[in-house]
Amino acid sequence: MGKKTIGVYWFTNDLRLDDNPLLAQAAQEVDQLICLYCLPSYSEYLKRFTSESHYGSARERFWQQSVASLDQALNEKGQRLVVSQAHPFSALAHLMSNDNISALYCDDFVAHDERLIVQHLSCYFPLVKICQRSQRTLFQQFELPFTLDALPASFTQFRKMVEGQSIALPHCAITNLPAPAKHSLETVTLPEVSVSSRDDFVGGEHFAHAHMMCYFSTSFASRYKQTRNELDGKENSTKFSPWLAVGSLSPSQIMHALNQYEHRNGSNESTYWIFFELLWREYFQWYARKFGVSLFQRKGVQNKPPLTTFYPQRFKQWKMGNTEYPLVNACMKQLNQTGYMSNRGRQLVASCLIYELGIDWRYGAAYMESQLVDYDVGSNWGNWQYIAGVGASRSARRFDQSKQAALYDPQREFVLRWNGNSSVATSDNVDMVDWPKRA
Incomplete structure (x- = not known):
């Protein structure tokens, strides 16, 4: 019997089992799998610019619910979520150094910091295969009708170039996962978090799908363009963004549900506008990917410092x-x-x-x-x-x-x-x- 291969799936903002082809790929390619999640830390950058020391309670509660939901879904497939307080580079480097890891699976990140982590890991551990896929976009980079360097300078140009592109259907839900592998990484227990009637949003894949199904079971989508600028009201906008942000929903799943709604109820300017807003989000995914650290600089990507200061x-x-x-x-x-x-x-x-x-x-x-x-x-x-x-x-x-x-x-x-x-x-x-x- 040959030596068993061990892979690591690094969960970040792709906290789902449905429409997760990268996780399905890992399930096919390795004998044992470590499902890793690193707890977010409040960076020095945020401390400097917010004068705060921690995330807001609503944001923290939502991601805790989302991660707990993922852990439960993994448990139902015979897996478990390995949760670490270490910086992702430290946690992954530890696993690669000590636990005979043969492959790493993770998002093809748009964010500069995560991309830097993967680059450094590939340099330090050249024998570990690194498999990446864009987990939070409508398109893969190779599907874009331009190179990333040629990303249009405005959203309107981008929209005109991509809105006719075909969008892949969501992938089937994962039914089987490899067994969890033993490892030497120090882990922490997820904090217990319940669901309260006071929660405006409840994290997790189950609630994400329930909300999407509920929204498209009404006629809200057919008048979205007229109500989307309202300041309040659950029915006035789709409210998909929290689950999109942590990856409990994928944009492809929303597009598929939207297409089904239009097939049942007809399309109009409002249903198109939901697609329009998904494309707006899509544009800034590739914008972040292209411009990297310039996304956070005062002078922006135009190298034009604004006439502002700090009071x-x-x-x-x-x-x-x-x-x-x-x-x-x-x-x-x-x-x-x-x-x-x-x-x-x-x-x-x-x-x-x-x-x-x-x-x-x-x-x-x-x-x-x-x-x-x-x-x-x-x-x-x-x-x-x-x-x-x-x-x-x-x-x-x-x-x-x-x-x-x-x-x-x-x-x-x-x-x-x-x-x-x-x-x-x-x-x-x-x-x-x-x-x-x-x-």
């Missing part, structure tokens, strides 16, 4: 929802309590931070990263660059706060619901010592 007191008031703009306050309080904010709200609070308060856009992007249950690196940082005029949009995307409030909250219902009427006057106290170094 600690203003930033604190923006975070807490205590500015002179009631609608912005209401949006920020909704974010802090629920971990979620509407697309329109995100544009308004970003515009306020940059253009009304004069603050470097990176502080807002980092705070959103710390709080959003649907945080996605490309969508978050790419859209903040877009609003700041240093990314996919060459001009500033400044919103008239009074006009927006009159359009989207004319009766002030949203402001009242989230207590957006601030009792704190805007302070312009600026301490030069508090200004960060520009990068």
